[in-house]
Amino acid sequence: MKKQQEKKLNIASKVIHVGNSADSVTGAIIPPIYQTSTFVQASPGKHQGYEYTRSHNPTRTRLEECLASLEGAKHALVTASGLSATMLVMHAIPNGSTIVCGDDVYGGTYRLFTTVFNHMHNFIFVDTTDSTKLNSVLKEHRPTLLWLETPTNPTLKITDIAKTAKIAHQYRTTVVVDNTFMSPYFQNPLTLGADLVMHSMTKFINGHSDVVGGALMLNQKPLYDKLWALQNSIGPCQSPFDSWLVLRGVKTLAVRMEAHQKNAIKVAKWLETHPQVESVVYPGLKSHPQHRIAKKQMSGFGGMITFFIKGGVKESKRFLQNVEIFALAESLGGVESLIEHPAIMTHASVPKKNRAELGISDNLIRLSVGIENIDDLLAGLTAGFKAAKK
Numbered sequence: 001m002k003k004q005q006e007k008k009l010n011i012a013s014k015v016i017h018v019g020n021s022a023d024s025v026t027g028a029i030i031p032p033i034y035q036t037s038t039f040v041q042a043s044p045g046k047h048q049g050y051e052y053t054r055s056h057n058p059t060r061t062r063l064e065e066c067l068a069s070l071e072g073a074k075h076a077l078v079t080a081s082g083l084s085a086t087m088l089v090m091h092a093i094p095n096g097s098t099i100v101c102g103d104d105v106y107g108g109t110y111r112l113f114t115t116v117f118n119h120m121h122n123f124i125f126v127d128t129t130d131s132t133k134l135n136s137v138l139k140e141h142r143p144t145l146l147w148l149e150t151p152t153n154p155t156l157k158i159t160d161i162a163k164t165a166k167i168a169h170q171y172r173t174t175v176v177v178d179n180t181f182m183s184p185y186f187q188n189p190l191t192l193g194a195d196l197v198m199h200s201m202t203k204f205i206n207g208h209s210d211v212v213g214g215a216l217m218l219n220q221k222p223l224y225d226k227l228w229a230l231q232n233s234i235g236p237c238q239s240p241f242d243s244w245l246v247l248r249g250v251k252t253l254a255v256r257m258e259a260h261q262k263n264a265i266k267v268a269k270w271l272e273t274h275p276q277v278e279s280v281v282y283p284g285l286k287s288h289p290q291h292r293i294a295k296k297q298m299s300g301f302g303g304m305i306t307f308f309i310k311g312g313v314k315e316s317k318r319f320l321q322n323v324e325i326f327a328l329a330e331s332l333g334g335v336e337s338l339i340e341h342p343a344i345m346t347h348a349s350v351p352k353k354n355r356a357e358l359g360i361s362d363n364l365i366r367l368s369v370g371i372e373n374i375d376d377l378l379a380g381l382t383a384g385f386k387a388a389k390k
């Protein structure tokens with residue numbers, strides 16, 4: 001598809017058509033999986049653009065074309081996991097860089113920064129929703145990078161991307177946004193002023209809980225070239241089959257995100273009135289502290305909900321062991337509803353003291369609301385609440 005034609009498409013059409021043109025050799029409507037490690041050359045150095053799958057693979061190229069278009073980016077790089085995408089960014093900046101990072105990020109990102117890249121860079125964790133505090137930290141440290149996750153995992157705090165990018169750029173700080181929770185369907189950080197977008201494709205982009213993958217989308221060619229060279233040198237590339245599965249999964253991103261959101265709004269409102277619930281955090285609720293910013297920068301509120309059950313770890317565990325339909329598992333963003341306990345599961349690597357400061361308490365439960373029937377979901381949650389009361 002021509003770039004001009006592609007740009008005019010709505011995202012619901014882009015997910016289906018960009019990177020998905022029919023196979024030029026056979027006419028197959030579905031692109032082939034180039035399940036190959038290497039490519040035959042006519043003479044040394046004379047090839048058709050592909051040499052070795054760690055460097056490039058035609059199936060992955062198609063996915064990269066599609067993903068770049070979804071985030072309105074010139075370039076996309078697909079990686080073996082979300083964390084390996086983050087790793088490439090850490091290697092792309094000079095040794096000894098200062099990175100200011102949101103204080104509530106996915107536990108694995110926190111672990112990567114504080115136990116692996118702490119030997120290479122200096123990390124400062126701040127509440128990025130507090131723009132006055134953030135401004136003074138940026139002014140004092142003039143960091144190379146600002147790492148934002150918005151909404152955050154798991155407390156769903158929202159940072160004003162446009163406002164924050166403007167402040168950060170005054171100090172020549174590159175702004176990265178982990179856009180995993182919203183997916184490119186509900187939020188496009190590059191258009192809001194960010195420099196680099198990172199995704200765990202494992203989640204909403206693929207949407208079917210059968211692939212682990214990551215992606216980086218950006219406009220700056222020199223940074224893209226550096227990231228690609230690092231990927232080629234270090235090796236965290238995605239397999240052709242996994243890229244093909246994501247190309248297939250992403251086609252329904254628009255309908256899935258609408259369905260996730262429709263169910264999540266109903267679940268969040270239902271939880272708000274439930275006698276066994278202390279409080280509910282969902283960007284679409286008026287009670288969310290950054291609901292106004294959410295409405296401004298996101299075109300929807302997504303499928304992630306965090307709530308505090310009345311009681312402590314005992315009630316949480318009884319609820320989680322007895323809830324129906326929702327599967328007790330790490331991860332999110334698949335068509336099936338998932339539920340988990342961040343303090344014990346996804347954020348166990350965040351020190352207890354930090355968890356307490358962030359409000360990741362023993363009665364905090366995170367839901368990834370799937371696209372099943374809403375009545376079945378509410379009945380499944382009711383089973384958990386009944387058991388928690390006993």
Ligand code: P1T
Binds near residue numbers: 083178331
């Ligand atoms: O799992 P991986 O594809 O490597 O992506 C890591 C990652 C990065 N950023 C965010 C916001 C994430 O939520 C994740 C992975 N998160 C989970 C596995 C989870 O259950 O929260």
